[in-house]
Amino acid sequence: MTGISSPDPLKFAFAVKSSPHAGRSGSHPLDLSPQQWQSWWATPTSATQRALYIHIPFCRKRCSFCNFFENGSNSARISRYVESLSQQLYTASKTPFVKSGTFDTVYVGGGTPTDMQASEIAIIGEAIQAFPLAKNAEITLEGRLNDFTDAKFDAALASGFNRFSFGVQSFNTQVRLAAGRFDNREVLIERLQELSKHPSASIVADLIFGLPGQTMEIWLQDLQDVIQSSVHGVDLYQLIGLQGTRLSKQAEKEKAKQTQEDGSQQKQQTLVPAVDSQTRASMYAAGARLLESSGWQRLSSCHWRRDNRERSIYNSLAKSGIEILPFGAGAGGNIHGHGMMNARDLSNWHQAQTPDSVTDTLPLRVPGMVMSPNPSAALDSQFKAGLDHGELVLSEFDTEMVDHLMPLFYAWQTNGLVKISDKIMTQTLAGRFWNVNLQTGLFAYLNQNAFESCASSMST
């Protein structure tokens, strides 16, 4: 949890990124009765900030590194899904719960939402407009550039979308081919340049570092290319070895082969990553330095913008634990403080659409999981959002809690991950690269060293 002492903490403070996200469990699955579900939609929200997350679980191709693939894009399947989804959105939009507070941000993610037809993008965009949106709310459409035609862009803009997040991953044509991506470098740069000419919409590109075949030289060119593409925002994601991907299956096969050849000593090894952790650390540092020296502003550990139109409101608020209403098979969110995850299976999701379960006043209860409220949710989100952003403002936390955590924070400082001043703990470049490990470490520390404030111990 503290990292290890090293002259080069960027590369060696931890062996590997602990997981895609950090968290600690403080809640359990709930069996929500139909009456409770009904009462949720009749009860006004107590949240001050809210978002909508709408999931479009279709892709035309399974990329080698990704485990978000759920269903093949098929026009009849997508159109049936869009029809049901829009009905659910309109029904929800009329409930007292939805009407009781405005929505700051909406994210239509996937999968590949840009695989919808232009008319379907418009149907979803218009259904979103039925919600009480904050003035200048951020409304994002996620997807990729292949087959994102002018007709789709125009339909999205006309129906209210104002932010477009495209997975590019790498511009290098060979790396793309190996990862199962469409299009070559030149096509991508040209299309991003065209889209970025829009006077107000924010165009964002996701890049991954550490893909197979992506050398440091290729990565530096990827960074130059993204700058040249004129996009307004960029995410630099470290490749995570996600279970079930083509890459992790390959790595498992290689590991099994090695075990057979070399005997039992290899059995303890973790999966062989495409690019080792130290090289990935250098890639992150190169990306952060190049963007910042080119005038880009860092909004979080992995997101930068060059233009104020890019706000990244959904990503930053989602980490702060705000209320997120989830719609669609596979969507996750949090309603009245209860975590929710809709099941991924499409046919089960459609089952909830059968006429006898439809009421026109209440959103359907689609299959999925509902969790009890997490008593430490607000505090955990404050830690997560701060460490993701790159600093913890210590004066915003209970002083006893800060004192309790100080041994961990000093160990991080000794190991080159943070700098502590009177009121602020700022992460170094190494601390930002390892920020998910810091979050995981902080929750592990709190689990092992339970915090009890004087106020609560005096009252018991």
Ligand SMILES: C[S@@+](CC[C@H](N)C(=O)[O-])C[C@H]1O[C@@H](n2cnc3c(N)ncnc32)[C@H](O)[C@@H]1O
């Ligand atoms: C849900 S995916 C949707 C992207 C879009 N469908 C596309 O094809 O580009 C969102 C982003 O997650 C990131 N991602 C997916 N798998 C990843 C992995 N194994 N490691 C790091 N980032 C990953 C990619 O950068 C991707 O653009």
Ligand code: SF4
């Ligand atoms: S990167 Fe996008 S298109 Fe590829 S499998 Fe993941 S979600 Fe689907």
